[in-house]
Amino acid sequence: MPEIEVAAAAEFPPGSSKIIREGTLFVGVYNCGGELYAIEDRCSHDDGPLCEGDWDEDRCCVVCPRHGSMFELSTGQPISLPATDPVETYPVRVVDGAIVVELP
Ligand code: FES
Numbered sequence: 001m002p003e004i005e006v007a008a009a010a011e012f013p014p015g016s017s018k019i020i021r022e023g024t025l026f027v028g029v030y031n032c033g034g035e036l037y038a039i040e041d042r043c044s045h046d047d048g049p050l051c052e053g054d055w056d057e058d059r060c061c062v063v064c065p066r067h068g069s070m071f072e073l074s075t076g077q078p079i080s081l082p083a084t085d086p087v088e089t090y091p092v093r094v095v096d097g098a099i100v101v102e103l104p
Contacts, residue, residue, distance in 0.1 A: 006092075006099040019051050022103050026051070027090060029101060030073055032060040036092040037073035038101045045069055045083035 004020055006012065006029045016031045019041055026041035028051025041051040043064045053065025061070045061079065069083035076086040091102040 002103050003095075003100045004103060006101055009094045009097050009099050012099055015057060017051070017055060020101065025103060027101060027103065028062065029092065029099065030055060030060075030062070032057055032073055035060070035074075036094075036099060038090040038092045039071065039073055039076055040088040040090075042087065043067075043069065043071075043083060044078065044085040044087050050087060 002022060004022055006018055006020055012031050014031050014034050018029050020027050020029060027038050028041045030037045041049055043050040048064060048066035050064050051062055053063050055062040060073045062073060063070050067082050069078050070080045071078050071087060076089040093100055
Protein backbone atom coordinates (compact mmCIF):
# COMPACT_ATOMS: atom_id res chain seq x y z
CA MET A 1 0.00 0.00 0.00
CA PRO A 2 1.83 3.17 -1.14
CA GLU A 3 1.97 6.15 1.14
CA ILE A 4 2.11 9.48 -0.62
CA GLU A 5 3.42 12.60 1.07
CA VAL A 6 1.12 15.56 0.48
CA ALA A 7 2.75 18.49 2.27
CA ALA A 8 4.34 19.53 5.52
CA ALA A 9 1.58 19.67 8.12
CA ALA A 10 2.65 23.20 9.09
CA GLU A 11 2.12 24.32 5.49
CA PHE A 12 -1.35 22.79 5.14
CA PRO A 13 -3.56 24.73 7.57
CA PRO A 14 -7.38 24.58 7.79
CA GLY A 15 -8.85 25.65 4.45
CA SER A 16 -6.05 24.02 2.45
CA SER A 17 -6.62 21.57 -0.39
CA LYS A 18 -4.41 19.84 -2.91
CA ILE A 19 -4.77 17.23 -5.64
CA ILE A 20 -2.15 14.48 -5.67
CA ARG A 21 -1.52 11.79 -8.26
CA GLU A 22 -0.33 8.21 -8.04
CA GLY A 23 -0.24 6.56 -11.47
CA THR A 24 -3.73 6.95 -12.90
CA LEU A 25 -5.31 7.70 -9.52
CA PHE A 26 -6.02 11.34 -8.60
CA VAL A 27 -6.95 12.18 -5.02
CA GLY A 28 -8.09 15.42 -3.42
CA VAL A 29 -6.67 16.09 0.06
CA TYR A 30 -8.36 18.62 2.36
CA ASN A 31 -7.85 20.21 5.74
CA CYS A 32 -11.37 21.03 6.89
CA GLY A 33 -11.37 22.70 10.29
CA GLY A 34 -8.24 20.86 11.33
CA GLU A 35 -9.43 17.40 10.19
CA LEU A 36 -7.65 15.82 7.23
CA TYR A 37 -9.51 14.03 4.44
CA ALA A 38 -8.63 12.36 1.15
CA ILE A 39 -11.22 11.55 -1.50
CA GLU A 40 -10.91 10.20 -5.03
CA ASP A 41 -10.90 12.95 -7.64
CA ARG A 42 -13.49 11.17 -9.79
CA CYS A 43 -17.20 11.75 -9.46
CA SER A 44 -19.38 8.65 -9.21
CA HIS A 45 -22.05 10.26 -11.39
CA ASP A 46 -20.21 10.73 -14.66
CA ASP A 47 -16.53 10.18 -13.84
CA GLY A 48 -15.93 13.94 -13.86
CA PRO A 49 -12.99 15.49 -11.98
CA LEU A 50 -14.62 15.91 -8.57
CA CYS A 51 -11.98 17.93 -6.76
CA GLU A 52 -11.30 20.64 -9.32
CA GLY A 53 -14.24 22.80 -8.28
CA ASP A 54 -15.36 24.32 -5.00
CA TRP A 55 -15.58 22.80 -1.57
CA ASP A 56 -17.63 23.84 1.43
CA GLU A 57 -15.51 24.34 4.53
CA ASP A 58 -18.53 24.73 6.80
CA ARG A 59 -19.98 21.34 5.83
CA CYS A 60 -16.70 19.57 4.93
CA CYS A 61 -18.10 18.68 1.51
CA VAL A 62 -16.73 18.86 -2.01
CA VAL A 63 -18.96 20.10 -4.84
CA CYS A 64 -18.69 18.40 -8.23
CA PRO A 65 -17.96 21.12 -10.79
CA ARG A 66 -19.78 19.23 -13.54
CA HIS A 67 -23.35 18.79 -12.22
CA GLY A 68 -23.15 20.04 -8.66
CA SER A 69 -23.49 16.95 -6.48
CA MET A 70 -22.04 17.42 -3.00
CA PHE A 71 -20.03 14.66 -1.32
CA GLU A 72 -19.04 14.35 2.32
CA LEU A 73 -15.26 14.40 2.61
CA SER A 74 -15.38 12.08 5.62
CA THR A 75 -17.38 9.27 3.98
CA GLY A 76 -17.45 9.90 0.23
CA GLN A 77 -21.25 9.71 0.35
CA PRO A 78 -23.21 12.01 -1.96
CA ILE A 79 -25.65 14.29 -0.16
CA SER A 80 -27.26 15.82 -3.24
CA LEU A 81 -28.27 14.62 -6.69
CA PRO A 82 -27.56 13.67 -9.43
CA ALA A 83 -24.88 11.39 -7.90
CA THR A 84 -26.23 8.49 -5.84
CA ASP A 85 -23.12 6.31 -5.33
CA PRO A 86 -20.24 7.07 -2.97
CA VAL A 87 -16.67 7.76 -4.06
CA GLU A 88 -13.58 6.27 -2.43
CA THR A 89 -11.96 7.88 0.57
CA TYR A 90 -8.47 7.13 1.90
CA PRO A 91 -6.75 7.28 5.29
CA VAL A 92 -4.72 10.42 5.98
CA ARG A 93 -2.35 10.97 8.89
CA VAL A 94 0.58 13.03 10.00
CA VAL A 95 3.96 11.26 10.13
CA ASP A 96 6.99 13.15 11.41
CA GLY A 97 5.39 16.48 10.55
CA ALA A 98 4.29 15.45 7.06
CA ILE A 99 0.76 14.73 5.83
CA VAL A 100 0.62 11.26 4.30
CA VAL A 101 -2.19 9.52 2.37
CA GLU A 102 -2.46 5.74 2.21
CA LEU A 103 -3.51 4.60 -1.25
CA PRO A 104 -4.58 1.13 -2.37
S1 FES B 1 -20.12 14.31 -12.93
FE1 FES B 1 -20.30 14.91 -10.83
S2 FES B 1 -22.40 15.34 -10.55
FE2 FES B 1 -22.24 14.71 -12.62
